[in-house]
Amino acid sequence: MLNRRAMLHGFVGAGAAGGALLADMNRTAKAQEGEPVHVGSALPMSGFAAADGIEFKNGLELAAAEINAAGGILGRPIELHIEDTKDQGADLVSQAMQRLVDRYNTPAIINGYNLGTNMIEMDVAADNDIIMMHYNTLISHNEKFKTDPERYYGSFQGDPPEFWYGPGCLNFLKTLSEGGKWTAPNKKIAIIPSANEYSIVIANAIRDKAAEYGFEVSLFETVPFPTNQWGPTLAKLRQDPPAAIIVTHFLPQDLAQFMVQFLTQPINSLVYMQYGPSLPAFREIGGASINGVIYSTVIGCLPDEFSKAYRESYRAKFGPNSAYITGSQTYDGLWMWAIAAAIAGDPGEPFDKEQVGKVAAVMRRNVYRGVNGTYRADPAGQSAYCYPTQVADPSLGMPHQFLQHQDHTTDPKLIAPALYATDAFLLPPWIK
Amino acid sequence: MLDILTSIIIAGLTTGALYALATVGLSLVWGSMGMLNMAHAAMLTLGGYAAFSLSSALGLPAVVGFAGAVLAGAIAGGLLYVFIVRNLLNNDKATFESNVMIATVGIGIALENAILLTFGGQPLKQPISATGSLIIGPVNLPYQNMLIVIVVIALMALVALLLARTRIGRAIRATAQNREAAQLMGVAVNRVYFQVLVLSGALAGVCGVMVSSMTQLSPPLGNDPMLKAFIMCVVAGLGNLPGAVAAAFGLALLEAFVQYAAGARWGFPSLLFVVIAVLIWRPAGLFGRAQIRRM
Numbered sequence: 001m002l003n004r005r006a007m008l009h010g011f012v013g014a015g016a017a018g019g020a021l022l023a024d025m026n027r028t029a030k031a032q033e034g035e036p037v038h039v040g041s042a043l044p045m046s047g048f049a050a051a052d053g054i055e056f057k058n059g060l061e062l063a064a065a066e067i068n069a070a071g072g073i074l075g076r077p078i079e080l081h082i083e084d085t086k087d088q089g090a091d092l093v094s095q096a097m098q099r100l101v102d103r104y105n106t107p108a109i110i111n112g113y114n115l116g117t118n119m120i121e122m123d124v125a126a127d128n129d130i131i132m133m134h135y136n137t138l139i140s141h142n143e144k145f146k147t148d149p150e151r152y153y154g155s156f157q158g159d160p161p162e163f164w165y166g167p168g169c170l171n172f173l174k175t176l177s178e179g180g181k182w183t184a185p186n187k188k189i190a191i192i193p194s195a196n197e198y199s200i201v202i203a204n205a206i207r208d209k210a211a212e213y214g215f216e217v218s219l220f221e222t223v224p225f226p227t228n229q230w231g232p233t234l235a236k237l238r239q240d241p242p243a244a245i246i247v248t249h250f251l252p253q254d255l256a257q258f259m260v261q262f263l264t265q266p267i268n269s270l271v272y273m274q275y276g277p278s279l280p281a282f283r284e285i286g287g288a289s290i291n292g293v294i295y296s297t298v299i300g301c302l303p304d305e306f307s308k309a310y311r312e313s314y315r316a317k318f319g320p321n322s323a324y325i326t327g328s329q330t331y332d333g334l335w336m337w338a339i340a341a342a343i344a345g346d347p348g349e350p351f352d353k354e355q356v357g358k359v360a361a362v363m364r365r366n367v368y369r370g371v372n373g374t375y376r377a378d379p380a381g382q383s384a385y386c387y388p389t390q391v392a393d394p395s396l397g398m399p400h401q402f403l404q405h406q407d408h409t410t411d412p413k414l415i416a417p418a419l420y421a422t423d424a425f426l427l428p429p430w431i432k
Numbered sequence: 433m434l435d436i437l438t439s440i441i442i443a444g445l446t447t448g449a450l451y452a453l454a455t456v457g458l459s460l461v462w463g464s465m466g467m468l469n470m471a472h473a474a475m476l477t478l479g480g481y482a483a484f485s486l487s488s489a490l491g492l493p494a495v496v497g498f499a500g501a502v503l504a505g506a507i508a509g510g511l512l513y514v515f516i517v518r519n520l521l522n523n524d525k526a527t528f529e530s531n532v533m534i535a536t537v538g539i540g541i542a543l544e545n546a547i548l549l550t551f552g553g554q555p556l557k558q559p560i561s562a563t564g565s566l567i568i569g570p571v572n573l574p575y576q577n578m579l580i581v582i583v584v585i586a587l588m589a590l591v592a593l594l595l596a597r598t599r600i601g602r603a604i605r606a607t608a609q610n611r612e613a614a615q616l617m618g619v620a621v622n623r624v625y626f627q628v629l630v631l632s633g634a635l636a637g638v639c640g641v642m643v644s645s646m647t648q649l650s651p652p653l654g655n656d657p658m659l660k661a662f663i664m665c666v667v668a669g670l671g672n673l674p675g676a677v678a679a680a681f682g683l684a685l686l687e688a689f690v691q692y693a694a695g696a697r698w699g700f701p702s703l704l705f706v707v708i709a710v711l712i713w714r715p716a717g718l719f720g721r722a723q724i725r726r727m
Contacts, residue, residue, distance in 0.1 A: 046545075047652060050553020195697060223696040228647040231443020232691035232699075235436045253555040253648035264565050264574045265435070281555040285648050 034076035037347050039064070039334065040100030040109040041080065042121075047087040048226050048251060049115065051281045052326055056112030056135075057082055058318045059327030062310075063334035073341050078334070081106065090120040097124040097132075106130060107347045107356060110333045112326075113137065115196055119144045122155040129353045130154055131360060133333045135299060139163045139201060142381025154360050156377060158333045159299035160386035160398055162198050165248075166205020168389045168400040169272060169296060170213035172416055173244055181425050185268055188218035188242035192233060194225040194249035202248040202274060218242050228254050230261045241267040252276035255293075256286030263289050266430035270294065280321045283408050292428025295412070296402045298386055299372050301328035303414055303422055307371035332370030340366060373398040388417055435570040440692050441685070446577040448684030449584035450643055452677045454654075454661035455668075456591060457635035459676040462665065464608040464628050466529050470536040471512060472636055472661070473654030474543035479505040479637025480558060480644035480653055481547055487559040494560045501637040509633020512539065513626045521622070548651040558644035580642050587638060588677055591631075595673070600627055663703055667710050669717025679718065 041060055044053040060080055068077040081104045083096035093114045100106045101124075111121065111134040119140050125132035131154045134141075139161035145152045173189075176182045189210060193203035203220070210217050218240055221233055227249065237245060247258060255276040262271070276282055277295035301307050301324050310331065314324035340362035341347035348355030364382070368375045375384050376396050387397030394417075402416035406426050413423035454476065461469045469475075482504035487497030516539060520531050562575035595601035606614040607624045615621045636654075643657055664683060668675035683703055691699040710718060 046548050046553050048650065050548075050650070051555055054553060221696055224700060227696070229443060229447055231446075232440055232688050233696050235439045235443075235692055238439070239436050253650070257647060261574075265439070265572045281648070285555065285557045287557075 034072065034074070036079040037073050037076045037341075038079050038081060038104040038106045039337075040083065040097070040104060040106035041330065042083045042085050042093055042096035042100065042109060042111050042114065044086065044088055044112075044114065045082065045084040049088065049113075051252060051279050051323075052112055053084075055279075055323045055326035056330045058314065058322060059112075059329060059331035060110060060334055062314055062317060062327065063331045063338075066313075067335065067338045073338050073347055074345070076347075078338065079104075085114050088114045089116045090118050093117045094120045094124050097121060098128075101128045101130060101350050105349055107349050107352075107359075108133070108337050108341070110330055110337060111135070112330055115198070122152050125154045126151045128350045129356050130350050131337055131356060131363070132156070133158050133337060135159050135329045135333070137162045137198060137298065140197065142378070142383055145382050146380065152382070154356055155382060156360075156363055157381070157383035158329060158336075158375060159372070160384045160390065160400070161381070162202050162298070163205050164298055164386040164389050164400060165202040165274065165296065167209050167213075168298075168386070169202075169206055169246060170209055170215065171389065172296070172402050173215070173270070173272075174213045175416070176425060182270065182427065184243040185241070186243050187214060187216050188240070189215045189244045189246055190219035190221070190237055190242040190269070191217060192219075192221050192223060192245065192247045192249060194223050194227060194251075194254075196225045199225070199248045199250060199274065203246075206246060206248070215243075223249060225249065226251050226254050228257045230258050234258075234261055234265075237262075237269070238265060238267055242269050244270040244272060246272045248274045250275040252279040252282035253285055256282050256284075256290060259286050259289040259293060263430060268431050270428065270431070272296070277405060277412065278325045278403070279323050283405070284321075286408065288408055290405045290408050292426070292430065293405045294402060294415075294425075295405075296400060297325075298398060298400050299329055299384075300325040300401055301371045302373055302399065302401070302420055303411070304420065306369070310371045328371045332368070332372050332375065335370060336363065336366070336368045336375060339368070367396065369395075394419055435572065438571045438573075440688050442573065442577050444685035444688030445681065446580050446646070447688065448681035449581045450639065450646070450657060451660050451664055451684050452680035453584050453587065453635060453639040453642060454657040455664040455676040455680045456588065456673060457632040457639065458658070458661045459665050459668070459673055460591075460604075460635075461628055461632045463673065464604050465517075465625055467517065467532045468529070468536075469512075469629075469632065470533055471540035471543060472536075472632070473658035474540040474547070475505050475508045475512075475633050475636040476640040476643065476654035476657060477547055477649075477651060478508055478543060479640030480649050481551060481640075482637065483560050483641045484551075484556060484558060484644075484649055488556075497560050498638075498641060501641045502634045503637070505633040505635070505637025505640070506630045507633070508543075509629035509631070509636075510626065512536070512633070513629045517625060517629065518622065521625070544651050544654075551649075551651070553651060556649040558641065558649055560641055561645040576645060580646065583638070583642065587635065591635070591673070594631075600624075604628055660703070663707055665717075666707055667718055669719045672717065672719045675717065675719025 043056050064078045064080050085093045085096045108131040113136045121132055133156045135158050137159055141157045177184045191203045193199040207217050255273050271293050273295045275297055311324050341359050343362045344358040364377045378385055385391045385397035387394045387399050391397035399420050403412040404415050405412045415421050415425045458472050461467050479501035483497040483501040486492045486500040516535050562579045564575050566573040603619045603624045606619050607621055664676050664679045668679035687699040690702040
């Protein structure tokens, strides 16, 4: 029976909107009394990306608890099943997903990210007729979707592709310089990707668009993935100091080591990094060395009033150092799918193309405001739109957030886009 | 230019010191026992986590954490002998080398997963580390790098002294040269094997602390040093200790210069190229001797 407390929890924890909608649909349904709906997730719970995998699992658990408290999906509670994708790759990820379907008959798989999969997840989803939502943040999702939209109807990318990091980053640097908040010593930028698709696509996008934004690429240095010995790369940077160092490698522990080693002989360059600084491991390993680092993410929990209840619930449940900014991805993903399944009248099951197709149609049609901002599926690629680089209307695109670590003992500050910013940019302490 | 050159040499020497420490532990066991210890990586990781547990979780001084890492590695080596190696030695001698390799692969996987279950997959900061730098003119020497190089050189000297000047060292060398002959001369071969594994484990423990102080703690921490150590062993000649140390420093410096001159991504391929070249032109390794097996 849905009691008042559970109802309130559903309302508040889900950031209000999702909880209210589901609770309304469940008004006559009796939560926990129906057959469970099995939802799978193939996550890197061990290996180098385990820090993210743990947060993705946390996000799913919190969303499932809130959805179940609000009555589940038309009275059917969600039951989560996690498979470890270890060091990822197409073989491990596809096997993990297939195990979820075979063992639990999951109509939906909500993943975080998995690397090196060549988007094989879309084939597993298509072959089994299930919904698959993921946060790989890859333009190759869009490209693959375009090859056969009918086959890949159930595959959704919960955030904008990584390509948008390129023009977004350059636009941010240009705006910062033109606004007088930072005096660039020259027009040079150094780009440091690591050897993986995500990192290289972003680096290439920055390199290819640099001239349009008035920058000149002075160094393009690909490092191994993972990497932690930055000595020779830092030597090159010190030899020809650029105005900004753009590291598109994204593992938090490696990026923290970059800063520790960079600060033994700092140069007057802004340091921009990709994604990893959003994770607690970056702060814990880097300590005070990370103060001043800028990073961005096209997906992450916004520090606004709307997400406050989610952030508080997350930290209360998973500890003060847990990264709600990462867990928010799968949190929104599960909520979005659960609402779509309820609207469609049933989540369906594997090989039930008709019903699963109805759920997919709702996901394409709905505009969902989650704790990460707005998800609206781009019909051409079934990924989210990116605001402000791709769409000018923030109600129709997910914000590309720029954050700065200003004090390593507290959460990073959101400094752009202006519509969402909570703090102003501060000149990093190593720039004289 | 001097500061650039210095920073490359420092990076090379630091990496070389870490490679050398991982290599010595592996090479010692191979040289004296003919045993490729595939659990060496996990023992290295264990040392790193032991230091973390004592220094960070229990709040004990760094010295205690360091000693704890040595002890944890030594105990792991001792247990490996008692539960696995001793029993395999009692079986068919001809299949010992392959059996022990497979057995230690399993032990390594189990140990790594035990660490994963205990500490979780989140990367952690190794509390035993030094901050700051010694600045001499244009040259900047980070204390952390100096600490690693000094600790490793001191340990290398200790191991060399142990092998050259002590009774235990003589027994190890005798067993390495000819196990049966040593046994006939009254050397307690089984005890030597135990001592070698304890020593190798202790070195792995120290290596775990040193590597994690430059990177981070995570369950797969030991895998990369183990891979590099294996490369050094092959280049030097399996079981050749001084050669392994020379190869570790030489190849690490080569890797650092290649990373600077050709790009960071060419560092590891350059090491593999050297391995292939050595295997073609000197199959027994740069410092190794050809091995003849009588059937």
